[in-house]
Amino acid sequence: MFKSILRIVRKYHAWVGVLAAIFIIMLSITGVLLNHPDVFFSKFTPDSDPFTQNPHYVTSLKDTIYLATDSALYQSKSLNYHFEKIPFPYSPAYIISMITHDGMYVIGLKNGIVLKTKQEKWRWQRIQVPENIYEIYSIFEKDETLFMSSNAGLYFFNDDSWKLQLENRSPVSFKSMVMALHTGYMPFASLKMYNTIASICLVFLVISGLYLFFRLYLKRR
């Protein structure tokens, strides 16, 4: 039984490998590029038109349109949609919410940063979030209270600190762990270097496998 399985494996191993080669190469190379964007991707120098910079978040607050692109934060107060840049300390690519609260603008960034500024003058300052928060889903105001929805649960802001309103007790699903492992997200972010090395090894294996395949199989025919 084992010998017949081995025979089948020997017969089809090379052909299955050739079939999967493109997929493996694509996955490996894109994985390495995404793990090290500072090495492989060129810096993007945006021009003044926000609609050439992947605008991903748009909202309207107090008759002004605010728009976040990958590179900058903009506002438009005019009817002809002329946008001007707003100073912002961090990457606007991560903005997921912008609201008004208590005479301030408050911005939430996806990876756990909250910033506020007075509405008369752009002077952003951080609102510290609890250490167990690594992802913010949204920020909103209800009954003049600032709320934040995050991976750890629903928080409200009171007396200069965040208080837990409702804890996120969702069980860690197998699917979410698989997704995290697949994308290199928390808690598997520390595998980044290993994944890079393994990807390079896979590329080598595919190329050498293809070489051997063409040399051994096709020439034999």
Added chain:
Amino acid sequence: MKGLFIFCLIFYLGAQLIAEPSTFSEQVYYTQDQALSYVYPKATAFDKQDLHLSDDQKSRIQDSLGWDVQENHFTYFNVFKDDVFLGYAMIINEKGKYRPITFLAAISPEFMVKDVVVMVYREKIGSAVRKKRFLKQFKNKSLADAIQVDNDIMGISGATISSWSLAAGVKKALVILEDAFQQSSASL
């Protein structure tokens, strides 16, 4: 031997997966003197100065940056090679996700970044920002540049917030020094 190697590899990878970094970890990569020598290897003298920001100065700096500056006091160095002025070096403590990152920015007399070196890193993850391949992006940057991640600086995957903090801190150093020295030359 091969089996031992495989076992060690699996153990290491498993430890990476399950190990929880300590809540507070301070990594000192360069002392002050080492950092100064690194960014200005040919310097012969480092003249330490303290800069105390007046309310007006702080207000101007914050207006220029667009964000708050917490500190009122900064340490910088005038750097010389014999009698030739090479530039400035400023120590910045910029908040990462929870804790400050201490780094040194070397700035030319023309207020362009010459080099940046991370001295102390206190976060659990993200120390990759200390690597040359990230920090070299700041070379020759001036206030004419955005100095912002995802604009003219590429961040490091897995060190996103630390990348942002470094960029914001370098910009802060440029604004502070340019304000301090262009203001003083304007008043002469």
